[in-house]
Amino acid sequence: MLLHAIDAGTGPSTVLLLHGMMGSSDSWWRLIPPLTANGHRVIALDLPGHGLSERDPQLTIEQAAASVVETVRRLGPGRPLAAVGHSYGATVLAAAAEMLQPDVTVYVDAALALTGGHDRATLTAQYARDRGARLTPEDLLASRPFYSVQDAEVEARAAALFDPATTASISCDTDHSWLPDAGSIVVKAEPSSWVSDDDARRFAANGADVRSIPGAAHTIWYSHFDEFTASLPELFGPPASRTLP
Template identity: 35%
Template sequence: MRLHTREWGTGDRVALLVHGIMSDHRSWRSVGPALAARGYRVIAVDLRGHGASPRGEGATPVDRYAPERFADDLVETLPAGAELALGHSLGGLTLLHAVERLRPARAVYSDPAWKFARPGVFDPGIFTQFKRAGRTQIAALNPRWSAADVDDELATLADWDPDSALALSALADRAELPGTAPAVPSLVQVAGRGFVIAPEDAERLRGLGYEVRTVAGAGHTIHRDDLPGFLASLDGWL
């Protein structure tokens, strides 16, 4: 599936941005221009079932929104060999499935949803409850977001297919960290107030060859909670 994209900048270097669940390219409203100012041509996608991209097709949510489907779409839509590929949350899971084919020079996984489910603790199907979230609820859950970020979240929720969350719920038994060394030099950003990458996970990833950096005080969507901290944690990777 060819995905809808948004671009910033005209630099010689290419950066690819892949958003998280419930969101779309608008999540990167501050990151795109910041990377363009550093000399990149930035390409952000809307994953299937998100933003202006098509909905998935198939009989079940898993048929429509399995991680492999998302990854195949990236490979079909984005150029291989970019200097940088960055995926947040579901985007980090998607990028992991696509990275060997996209072969960027560097990959950054921002609080990636590799362990998107914790049986008996967290079911990603809960995200369907946010489909009709209002401004007050979004602002309360994300007190460090700007008003513009809250506006964008309302707009992206309206364009989001919640079956993508049901697909992850159905695949909960597959939720696991990578088991092998990274295919390309890779950084994992961990949200200091996040919940998807535990300290023991970070140690396991370091043992596999990933660099791991924590952005203290930031919630799961690091680039919206603390843009300066997000960019500072990319020192040496941009």
């Protein structure tokens, strides 16, 4: 399955962005301009069942990862490639990383584990209820006071396009878990509701660079934009501090 993409910038290096559950490629609207201004091409994808990408009520995590890889290869970004995944998108990135082989891999506030065995109808109904609580900017601003009005409008549009059955399907298969490869970067909120202290220790023991942002929300760049970009000089810093040219 080819995925819908925002393709911005013309720099020699590429940054791939994978949003979290119920988000969309537009969830990165704050980050795309500074990345392109810093000389990167940016490819932000709508994951299956999100945004303008296709739905598949029998989706597996392996198929979601394969769709990311197929789309990236079709767009032909070349090298070097950085990949950033948030939450659910980080899980998809972990499943795709061996095929993508990014030069820089960033996992944002994700435990990189997927619990399977869920009842399809029950989980689909739960996701539909969760979606219903995100359909208006007013509801989102009430539950996420750190959002700007534009943040809330973007995420409400993403919720309206979210397909509960597609995303529920990936949790009806077996359990999955991944460890970030040595040299990967994990950026987490501190404290985090998603990445436990044990998770952080396991990631660091495997060679990942775990970076924490105190007081940040799960969508770190919405609540702590400056701190988030400062935590990734490889992408946002001046040329001397960047891993990508």
